[in-house]
Amino acid sequence: MNIPVAKPYMTRDEAQAAYDTILTGWITQGPRVAEFEANFASYTGAKYAVAVSNCTTALHLSMIVAGIGAGDEVICPSMSYIATANSIKYVGAIPVFAEVHPEDFNLDVRDVEKRITPKTRGILLVHQVGNPADIDAFTNLARKYNLALIEDAACAAGSAYKGSKIGSHSDLVCFSFHPRKVISTGDGGMVTTNNEAYYNRLKLLRQHGMSVNDRVRHESKTVIFEDHVELGYNYRMTDIQAAVGIKQLAKLDWIIEERRKIGQQYNEAFRNITGIVLPFEQEGCFSNYQSYCITLKEDAKLDRNTLMQKMLDENIATRRGVMTTHRESAYKNHPYSNLEVSEHASDNTIVLPLYVPMSQAEVDRVINVFKELMA
Ligand SMILES: *Cc1c(COP(=O)(O)O)cnc(C)c1O
Numbered sequence: 001m002n003i004p005v006a007k008p009y010m011t012r013d014e015a016q017a018a019y020d021t022i023l024t025g026w027i028t029q030g031p032r033v034a035e036f037e038a039n040f041a042s043y044t045g046a047k048y049a050v051a052v053s054n055c056t057t058a059l060h061l062s063m064i065v066a067g068i069g070a071g072d073e074v075i076c077p078s079m080s081y082i083a084t085a086n087s088i089k090y091v092g093a094i095p096v097f098a099e100v101h102p103e104d105f106n107l108d109v110r111d112v113e114k115r116i117t118p119k120t121r122g123i124l125l126v127h128q129v130g131n132p133a134d135i136d137a138f139t140n141l142a143r144k145y146n147l148a149l150i151e152d153a154a155c156a157a158g159s160a161y162k163g164s165k166i167g168s169h170s171d172l173v174c175f176s177f178h179p180r181k182v183i184s185t186g187d188g189g190m191v192t193t194n195n196e197a198y199y200n201r202l203k204l205l206r207q208h209g210m211s212v213n214d215r216v217r218h219e220s221k222t223v224i225f226e227d228h229v230e231l232g233y234n235y236r237m238t239d240i241q242a243a244v245g246i247k248q249l250a251k252l253d254w255i256i257e258e259r260r261k262i263g264q265q266y267n268e269a270f271r272n273i274t275g276i277v278l279p280f281e282q283e284g285c286f287s288n289y290q291s292y293c294i295t296l297k298e299d300a301k302l303d304r305n306t307l308m309q310k311m312l313d314e315n316i317a318t319r320r321g322v323m324t325t326h327r328e329s330a331y332k333n334h335p336y337s338n339l340e341v342s343e344h345a346s347d348n349t350i351v352l353p354l355y356v357p358m359s360q361a362e363v364d365r366v367i368n369v370f371k372e373l374m375a
Contacts, residue, residue: 021242052190068091068121077100080126106132122147127151131279151172210228294350318352
């Protein structure tokens with residue numbers, strides 16, 4: 001039995017939707033994209049949603065729309081996928097790395113406040129492995145210092161904070177549909193917003209800054225010419241991807257339910273093992289369990305890398321927990337200070353297999369091997 005760490009939930013349904021869309025002859029930025037956006041806005045409870053090519057481009061456009069530019073500082077975690085910090089650098093701004101909480105790896109609001117300077121313009125808040133950060137605390141901090149708040153919700157589609165879905169709380173929330181996330185369109189991204197001006201600018205920027213989109217031109221009975229009103233990008237999503245996304249989104253709540261059931265089985269089975277910390281949700285937070293991430297403490301039976309190798313020897317794939325950006329080669333000249341909590345968390349976490357559907361035999365095998373090695 002070979003157990004991967006993750007795999008996307010794809011069925012004939014998604015394949016058929018892609019097939020049908022290809023044969024309509026409209027294969028990018030058309031009716032399926034509009035439908036996917038409307039469905040995503042209504043699912044999250046946000047006023048608007050704008051589909052883009054991936055979450056990294058969603059973050060890039062959000063930086064522009066928030067008015068972040070050259071020399072500005074934006075505070076974000078180093079402990080995140082590298083795209084978080086990269087998106088800040090794309091606009092010439094400077095990522096300032098702040099610490100995370102050791103228990104749920106989300107940004108530590110007090111540490112963030114300490115790192116605010118006169119140059120700080122924004123906070124990029126990551127919902128780590130789908131587990132919501134304390135949005136209210138960061139909204140208040142952003143108001144106090146007049147900063148933009150952007151949410152990197154790449155992993156958090158379907159997660160909720162204080163009873164509302166992620167995507168509804170603030171003005172720039174970015175999602176990913178990479179196959180490693182809970183729902184996928186191959187690659188793909190979305191920005192949700194409640195701000196109409198942001199919405200209009202995002203639509204412009206993702207399509208070369210073009211004043212009239214293809215669909216409007218196509219449906220018009222009179223000849224219209226477009227103008228390109230500012231420097232834009234090609235960050236479009238295709239209709240083929242959107243058609244897949246529509247099918248995936250309809251299954252999202254069910255997928256999360258299944259993921260949480262597997263997560264609960266792990267929690268139950270590992271409860272009494274000493275030397276490990278199980279994933280947990282802060283009060284008011286509902287996680288989509290994008291990853292099942294365990295922290296190993298000093299008294300754990302094996303260190304993280306040995307555990308990973310021993311599980312691989314049993315044909316069970318695992319991954320290290322979330323990376324730190326400041327220790328990657330691309331950031332070797334980037335200044336930072338005091339990130340011990342992030343480094344320690346990153347070096348001592350392990351992600352166990354979790355996907356849908358996962359057979360009971362597979363779940364049992366992971367549980368038994370992990371317990372044998374660690375209990
Ligand atoms: C996956 C991920 C991204 C990048 O998403 P893409 O869709 O691959 O561009 C950004 N931030 C975080 C936290 C992620 O996990």
